[in-house]
Amino acid sequence: MSTWTDNLTMETMAKERANPPFDVRKMSIEHHGSESDLVKKEKFMLEASRDPVFYSADIYDLTKDQIRERTMQRIQRLAHYVTSESVDDFQKRMELMSLLDPGLWTRLGVHYGLFLGAIRSGATPNQFSYWMEKGVIACQGMFGCFGMTELAHGSNVAGLETTAHFDAQTDEFVIHTPNLGATKWWIGGAAQTATHCSVFAQLIVKGKRYGTKTFIVPLRDPKSFQLLPGINIGDIGKKMGRDGIDNGYIQFTNVRIPRAYMLMKHTQVTRDGEVREPPLQQLTYGALLQGRTAMVADAANTAKKALTISVRYAAARRQFKSDAKAQYETQILDYPIHQRRLMPLVAQAVAFGYTALELQRLFEETSQALEALEPGDPNLEATIEKLKETHSTSAGLKAFCTWATLETIDRSRQACGGHGYSSYNGFANMHADFAVHCTWEGDNTILALQAGRFLISAYQDALDGKEQVSAGTKYLNNIEQVLAAKCESDEALDTLDGIDRGWATVAAHAVKKASEDYQACLKA
Template sequence: DMGTYTRLGVHYGLFFGAVRGTGTAEQFGHWISKGAGDLRKFYGCFSMTELGHGSNLAGLETTAIYDEETDEFIINTPHIAATKWWIGGAAHTATHTVVFARLIVKGKDYGVKTFVVQLRNINDHSLKVGISIGDIGKKMGRDGIDNGWIQFTNVRIPRQNLLMKYTKVDREGNVTQPPLAQLTYGSLITGRVSMASDSHQVGKRFITIALRYACIRRQFSTTPGQPETKIIDYPYHQRRLLPLLAYVYALKMTADEVGALFSRTMLKMDDLKPDDKAGLNEVVSDVKELFSVSAGLKAFSTWACADVIDKTRQACGGHGYSGYNGFGQAYADWVVQCTWEGDNNILTLSAGRALIQSAVALRKGEPVGNAVSYLKRYKDLANAKLNGRSLTDPKVLVEAWEVAAGNIINRATDQYEKLIGEGLNADQAFEVLSQQRFQAAKVHTRRHLIAAFFSRIDTEAGEAIKQPLLNLALLFALWSIEEDSGLFLREGFLEPKDIDTVTELVNKYCTTVREEVIGYTDAFNLSDYFINAPIGCYDGDAYRHYFQKVNEQNPARDPRPPYYASTLKPFLFREEEDDDICELDEE
């Protein structure tokens, strides 16, 4: 149930994450004591997006003006476009929210900060004075979550409700800013990282349904009198589904890796001492890398999952269109992931910008994060070619993507430096290079997925599962090259004859993976309750389960529809006459 899942995610992921990420330990403990930890008389939401602003966080317009006389902040919605919009849990449920608002002290605007605001009275759930809330109504999906709008009219909150882990305001109105602004946005990475994992979780459900169905569905026979062929044994059907299976596994490998980096970075931030300059620089470096990596991974993993849902639906034929097999509702529920927590296109451009900035830093001899460390070898990679090496060597496949990504990033960096030299500022130059930024992020992210897949197999897989996982990783890497073959021809790493070899290898690994397809999907350990699609049931008796489900949901009744007398009968019997016999010309 994506509605319930989202409701819990809004509180524990967004509200909780913001309080923990931007509040002090004392503030976090305070809100835990108020019931935020166990949802007791307390449910939090996350008020960032406004009617007029989404991606541009710095442009949010809700205000929080400090009143020195009363030691309070006054929260206001200055005009309709500043209305908080799409706020999950706000319409009916939330008692509190974290509000992103402009901190204004003594007339000076210090930018967007986070504040805890109580929305409703605890005892009777009525709205607090100055709070206006409404339901934004019907959505494409996820109707189980009560998205709402919020307006604030002179809502007063204690000064201590400003979350002060980084930005602090004292009783006299003195403002202390963090040494580096990047730290204040660390909590925003939480959602991006979790959505990479979500992409795997949802993707594995639908690839399992489609592959289980393909293993029992028979159509056509090449030999008269023989059983029809299972559709999973058709080579083209294998090509439709098995690369998607490999993609879902790749998402798991990479999401786990980035999730571990996120956890380590958040712990470093929690333990950071104000006077620890070396620690501060290390944390800032990690946060920058997380921003770039999570932006690209969130975008391309959520797009990939949407693609998996739709392509697996098509692979199930007409039965994929049935509401009882879950594809339609899942797609409608899923695609918001491509928009919230950062529009995918904007995040991709942001990731591309960070890649160019990393290349610029390298040219100046400055350090860069591990995710782009391969750029240090760019001069060695720039003109690299396959030169007869094996396309089943993981190192060669990773190198292929590093050559492609490195060339794109460095060409874009050359153009960027040229534009700066012509007098454009950084923002103007990056806008000119929007397409290059997008392409750089796309290829770099695919390189990351492939490298992480091979790396985790090499370092973590036991002998019993190493080869089956390696077969999947090789299929994913080769299929990815085939899908973007023009890129590798343009960059000179491959020749046309090499593309033919890639195609042959994709076919080979599809055949190999097909032999273990049940094991690959059973390894997800998904119960029929979670699968919730009769054609994807574990025991393989899909038709019986499907027929039973349809008849349970549509029990036998009068064979005439309820609108028979009012509509159907008058339409069919417009003239009460016997059918005329059709005269045939038999000459």
């Protein structure tokens, strides 16, 4: 009666893989943007899979402290690559690292993305060289953390309360935590590994407040790792996931740093305590975009990873006979309901992949435009528009893609029945690690509201006949026609142009409805 054979799973998989109706290699190339990028990623994957430092099969049974130690061993190994390969190559390597070890990715993201990113976007050329020479690239003598969030303030960055008083007598800033709520909280790397922190604090000069600026504050002696005077640090301990990164809290008690440790590309404080503010405040926020852009790519990659497991399992798993005379039970992938559970998610993950490539392109274009700006530049207005668009697009996509991927992970888990619940099959950690993407670098609800605000105001502009310059909202031009458009024929939806026009109408109606609902709320 039994039809069990020990080889059945392997035979089934081989059969599923045989004779695909399309060229798999060609599709992979498309997914990764180009053949050279795909080949690079394959090379990086091979290197990681053979390197004992990246051995991960035992990770499920390690304690938080063991996982943290492993993170540091891996960082030591990656420091080798960062000094020997191009930034672009290293970024691709990092993108894969997130699939392998999200805690490690975060620890490096905090250092290279947030800490170094803060320096890159906020330092003068001289300051930049100064910190480079301290060893920030090779993580030698300088390993950074990013000190924005406080116990009482996360989303409301303007409300941060850590103070940076300028002491004109000694030409120093005094960094201070005025109350418990102002304790820096969640700071990744602070608990054990960071030597320096980019601290967001209220600049106060001669009693006047100038808002939140960034200061590089040494935390530990880079040799002994002893805390420096005035620095109190604690460990935030066990988290839902990403235990590989040592999140901590920091209190500063009258910590003195040289004036030059304030990043002064935008706002400057002179030796006499004169404060020069930048002409355009909004140009200073470009640096926050990189994290969100990376997270959209990470959402796509993680969704694909989860679905690779669940779709493969669905092909191999058999449960119930649909036909009593069949030799084997039915592969669960052949049940229409199972296809409905997984296939739309596959399509979505693929779409996220292309979205990520496109957002990366937009981000790079915007960054270059920002860096090329000169005083009195004729491109100023266009660049500001571009920045606004990149802001709201990355905000909306970060929220949408991370929410959807978190759901994809759990649906994939459930599609694997009981086996999805074993840690060794990957979903447990994947979910726990990924979940924080909905919260950090802009809480998803807040980001969704920002994207919504941008769309509603674009819609109002469109109604007022103002032309949309942002590529992302161009579909709102000729709004009356777009709203009234009907699909001419089923065939129209077989062309890219037809799909494009279809989406324009769908999106315009969605924005119109949101806009009208919003107006109604305001009136109520």
